[in-house]
Amino acid sequence: MEDESYKERKVITIGVVSELTGLTERQIRYYEDRKLIFPERSARGNRKYSFADVERLIDIANKREDGVTTKEIKQEMESKSRKEDRKIRKQMLRGQINARFGVQKD
Amino acid sequence: MEDESYKERKVITIGVVSELTGLTERQIRYYEDRKLIFPERSARGNRKYSFADVERLIDIANKREDGVTTKEIKQEMESKSRKEDRKIRKQMLRGQINARFGVQKD
DNA sequence: CGTGTAAGGAATTCTGACACG
DNA sequence: CGTGTAAGGAATTCTGACACG
Numbered sequence: 001m002e003d004e005s006y007k008e009r010k011v012i013t014i015g016v017v018s019e020l021t022g023l024t025e026r027q028i029r030y031y032e033d034r035k036l037i038f039p040e041r042s043a044r045g046n047r048k049y050s051f052a053d054v055e056r057l058i059d060i061a062n063k064r065e066d067g068v069t070t071k072e073i074k075q076e077m078e079s080k081s082r083k084e085d086r087k088i089r090k091q092m093l094r095g096q097i098n099a100r101f102g103v104q105k106d
Numbered sequence: 107m108e109d110e111s112y113k114e115r116k117v118i119t120i121g122v123v124s125e126l127t128g129l130t131e132r133q134i135r136y137y138e139d140r141k142l143i144f145p146e147r148s149a150r151g152n153r154k155y156s157f158a159d160v161e162r163l164i165d166i167a168n169k170r171e172d173g174v175t176t177k178e179i180k181q182e183m184e185s186k187s188r189k190e191d192r193k194i195r196k197q198m199l200r201g202q203i204n205a206r207f208g209v210q211k212d
Numbered sequence: 213c214g215t216g217t218a219a220g221g222a223a224t225t226c227t228g229a230c231a232c233g
Numbered sequence: 234c235g236t237g238t239a240a241g242g243a244a245t246t247c248t249g250a251c252a253c254g
Contacts, residue, residue, distance in 0.1 A: 069214090
């Protein structure tokens with residue numbers, strides 16, 4: 001694990017994200033409108049993105065190039081996150097079982 | 107090692123750095139003037155900082171609170187980087203020795 | 213649907229300078 | 234020495250809308 005998780009901190013302005021991804025600001029804002037990306041806002045209201053967001057945008061850009069619609073991308077995301085949820089729930093369950101019946105710690 | 111080294115990428119604007127560190131933009135620019143910090147510039151000339159820069163600035167801020175002058179901070183930095191250099195040179199030397207006389211790989 | 217663009221305003225950033233101490 | 238501030242300008246970002254398709 002990382003001390004501060006630089007990858008997730010939302011600190012990058014839209015102009016820099018545009019340089020980093022090659023997308024126009026218009027596109028970046030549109031993908032937010034389509035619920036594909038979730039920047040934070042500064043006090044005044046400026047969007048701030050994380051490195052993880054930048055990577056996701058690059059991923060979106062690649063899919064768009066392949067003709068995948070924003071709706072389909074959104075659905076892929078949701079299906080993936082459901083899978084993740086199941087995985088995590090499974091891990092937690094295993095943890096509980098181990099806590100009661102599993103090997104002794106130490 | 108990290109895939110892209112998020113910590114070192116210069117992507118954060120001075121306003122966000124100011125929020126993150128609690129320093130005024132004036133202070134941040136002054137420390138650059140004193141050669142304590144080295145932001146990159148965007149096409150137009152806006153400063154861009156890394157998370158590593160942010161951490162260094164927090165370090166500087168703490169030292170300034172203790173009354174350490176920018177000149178002294180600069181000297182500490184230089185002394186530390188000389189030590190680092192010696193360490194790296196030593197490691198490279200050891201690497202060369204191993205390459206010739208050391209254990210076989212595989 | 214996905215993206216471009218012109219519009220107007222508000223906040224951001226930049227530099228060089230004067231101020232205090 | 235270290236930092237605040239007012240100054241003027243240039244670039245940034247925001248929103249809502251019209252356009253095309």
